[in-house]
Amino acid sequence: MRVVAKFGGTSLGNGDRVERAADSITAAVENGHEVAVVASAMGSTTDFLLDEIQYEADEADRAEIVSMGERTSVRMLKGALSARGVNAVFLEPGSDDWPVITNEHGEVDVEESTRRAKALAEQMHNDHVVPVITGFLAQDHAGNITTLGRGGSDTTAVMLGSYMDADEVVIVTDVEGVMTGDPRVVEGARNVGEITVDELRNLSFRGAEVVAPSALTYKEGDLSVRVVHYQHGDLMTGGTSIEGEFENLIDLQEDRLSCVTVAGRAIRNRPGILSELSTALAEEDINIDAVSSGMDSITFYVATDVAEEAEALLHEKIIGSETLSSITVDDPFAVVRITGGDLQAEPGIVNDIVAPLAAEHINVQDVITSATSVAVFVDWENGEDALGLIQDVFED
Structure with missing residues (x-):
């Protein structure tokens, strides 16, 4: 089974959580699954970096600066996987095998990104390698760093899941899937086992912070997307399954x-x-x-x-x-x-x-x-x- 696992900032918020993430990835690999990993910046690193830019930075400089959060995460996670004997490599803009390409308008170049994603999937299959990919970031045809906007790591994961012909995308975050209500506000909130993309997108645009709305546009009907809590520890079970695809x-x-x-x-x-x-x-x-x-x-x-x-x-x-x-x-x-x-x-x-x-x-x-x-x-x-x-x- 081919899986794209995205780890959010909270799920990589400290060394212990990086270790937990590496354990869950290793377990999936040892059970015979092909796993590609998408990593967000650790904790609130991106917000910190943005807040510290006190001068008039152009878009190119801002993208370079905020990319440092994801660049650090993939190195941390790759190192933890290597320590467990997993054949892992980290990928960031500029890497030979980097998959997410944007055009001159800052939009994803679907044809080129698909070609690169499929080549990466073939490498995963043939070389039994686990790529650890920076979320949120992209690269234009000139080699400049671009970004996919707020929630871009979710977008990276679902996009690559679609382009790589993955069986499932697992979003690892700090909530136990989609809940019936905000557990911080209402008593008795429980996990919803299944929800449609239309339902979740409406909730996401109205304040539910589960999966970035931009990511859901890349979900195709035969691609499974599931949201699990980072404490669950098992990438292959639990959480909320997001069903269906958008119909225009x-x-x-x-x-x-x-x-x-x-x-x-x-x-x-x-x-x-x-x-x-x-x-x-x-x-x-x-x-x-x-x-x-x-x-x-x-x-x-x-x-x-x-x-x-x-x-x-x-x-x-x-x-x-x-x-x-x-x-x-x-x-x-x-x-x-x-x-x-x-x-x-x-x-x-x-x-x-x-x-x-x-x-x-x-x-x-x-x-x-x-x-x-x-x-x-x-x-x-x-x-x-x-x-x-x-x-x-x-x-x-």
Whole structure:
């Protein structure tokens, strides 16, 4: 089994943890697995180095300076593996076998990086070598050091796992996989055995520090990615398995939708109002397709054939309420949904999506976004035209 194991800064935070990491790698190698290692800077070294740059350093100098954290880690870990009799080598930008190459725009050169990663995988197989690779760092075609941004070590690991045709990527960190909640805040938080990439990406963009969102874009469906705690000690078991892959999809929902809007004074300051209204619909098996809210209103998008029933149910909640004042229904609307793992990383993506609609005088009723999707609501009669215009954006 071919495995890429990434060790985060906390998991290499001191000599004892480096020893623990080396023990787990050695055990996997002795059990017949091919292991490539990606190492982050020890502890908070990168943050320390960045904080100590008190002068106006250009990007090239900054990259050289911050690379020292990862350069130290791979030497420490390679040494610990060699002491255990493991045939290990460390790789950093400038090494002959260095695998991660970027182009003149600072973006990963997929073709060249894939070629190098496959050559490295072949060397692992033929020479029974364990490469210990600096995470976060890359090298351009001129030999200059570049970086992959915050969370870049996760990106290095999943990228190489994909390009090397690995069976699994194991992210070794300071959490016991993905938890049901932050154990520092909620009691009884427990490990989630499995989670999809879409679920985790949404959590990651909203504060969950488990796997860098940029890394998940490199995960393909047949590549297993697992998160384990550094104290677990076994690379091959435990933790949380991240399932599936991002699907880039643009589609037009077939059913007509109606927007049912409830208005009220300072509705945002009324605790439980959203639950109260949505529960009334749920009790009658009315599905809510989407929800948007403003300063003094909440809009539910529901199928047009149940809109009148929804209006009647929510009207009952308005009568006698001091907060709610009125309800209205408008229809029919179409929704175009754009789903993709890279959306959050593309500045101006929402503008890119809606600008062509404005140019064709198509009114946008609503836009609802998440970390991995954008839903654009337009008049029903404009649905097909909107779909075509948005498809053109992504084809370009």
